[in-house]
Amino acid sequence: MILQVENISKKYLVNTQETKSILNLFNNSGKKEFWALNDVSFQINQGDRLGVIGNNGAGKSTLLKILSRISNPTSGNVTIKGKVASLLEVGTGFHPELTGRENIYLNGAILGMKKHEIDSNFEEIIDFAGEQIKNFLDTPVKRYSSGMYVRLGFAIAAHLNPDILIVDEVLAVGDIDFQKKSLGKMQEVSKKDRTILFVSHNITAVSNLCNKTLYLERGKTKAFGETGNILNNYLAEHQKNILIQEYTTINEAPGNDAIRLKYCKLEPKLFEDQEFLDIRNSFTLTFEFWNQLKNTTLNLSLHLYSATGECILNIATEPKLMNDGIITGNLEFPGNYLNDGNYMISLMVVKDQSIVLHNFENLITFDIADFRENAVWFGKWPGYVRPNFPFNFRQTTNLRLDA
């Protein structure tokens, strides 16, 4: 056992004012207690890679601060065997006026490296940081591009040699190249039987990197254990999705005097052993409406929105003459089409191709999980669509130097 956390809690006093005036130096009135962490316990062994997940405000960063000794818990104990290095950002303490070389020593020392450790790793650090930085080693870092700044910071961090490495997900931001490099480095480190604590929102990264997961919710341990089990739990909790809507009587159903929703459902075609819809699966939307208009030409128009509200597509049916009664229909979305993310479907009923009878907004809300096989990079896949069109390349001739 290399890290043991016993019943730690952290209380903050939340004030309307950020800081107190000297007048209420001696009283604590007008403040609310807020428990950022509440009785959290767990332990991990040498070589474990622990992922810490949870929503914003779950207490992830508070836990991170306590484990890296930046702040003390209000109660409880943390026992750590060995040297801890925490990476809550890259380039901590870089001084803009100092040169790249000077900042390597400054940042290294701040992260807990001894001077001889930095000396012996110096060449490797600048090699890792890249050619560009090698050329500007004696230039103040205020003249660096933000990319160079981050690369130098990460290069130093990558050469830390602690027993426990605590990493915040902020490290996984930046350009794609950098994400690949940093997560790749973490994988490399984790193969060396090093203990890692990784705090992240990124479920894909956690599931690929970590063997154990701690799931926090509002300061409390929701679950702790093997990553696979915990993540299934987490995803189930998080799919606050509306996959089905059904109404038995016409009066309570949404809509108006012309048209009301009776039923709609999103049904994924899952593979065996699969619990959640992911990017590979096709899925079908089926729906029923109560139509109270006689002899009217209707057509349906479906909009698919991203979680951020951008319209990804609009697809419409042919207009058809309909009578009062129940209208049913369906739409099938292919697999390997939408990217992972959260989506909303709205359905519009249109009369005579020009008059909107009703727009059923947020009819269905659903998540598509990510899926990658043999991946080395776990950053967010960009884009709303993720087709697997045939995309080929091959070697056509061999260039032989001796020919």
Next chain:
Amino acid sequence: MINIVSYFKELVQEFNLISIFIQRDLKVKYSQTLLGILWAIIRPMATLIIFIFMFKKIANINEINGVPVQLIILSGIIFWNYFANGFNNVAISILANTNLVTKVYFPRIILGIASLAVPFIDFILGLIIYIIISIYFGFPIGFLFLGIPIILLFLSLMSLGLGLFFASNSIKYRDLQHVSPLIVQYGFFLTPVVYSIQSVKFEDYISYFYALNPLVGIIELGRYFLIPNYTIHFNLILISLIVTLFLFIIGVIIFIKKEKTLVDHI
């Protein structure tokens, strides 16, 4: 108590970090300005010239107990500046490094200790100027000069003790940020910086109270080490030195107690 022992053990292990912070502060301070290190000389000289003007031309005072006012004033200023700048730097050392203290752990006191480096260099330069001027006035330094490290030590303890108290409390109680400049501003006149304690007409028992201001004794002792045949009252010095130690210990203890949750208030 055991905590404090292990705390200082940790501090010794972090010597590398202290020296890195010192190098950072010195490089940044002296490389950013055109005149660089010259400012360390210009500032005390400007203060000196202003007070010489006031004393000689306005108050018509040329010497105090046979010592030229120039030497009294300059010696006072270099000691005072070391304390004032040191105290000020220590007091803001946490707030000036919030980007660090919120991201990584190390004993926070390191920032305070390291922030004495720039005032220290200024002090050394000031001392060199003093030695040159003292030779010019025919009051060259003697073997008592060897006592100057004691003055440096006590000025440092004083800056740290008081500064750490402000550093640990001014994050939660921001009003305190307005108090530390006042201490420097009024302290300058309440302490024999541009005058000598001999020019203060006190009853004996009142001067004991006066010596509760630790800078009184430290600066007077400093003059004793610098100025030949300068007379001092050793009881007063002793009071000041004891008060300094007391303030230092209190300041450090409060700081160590608060440092672990300092970040919560930033």
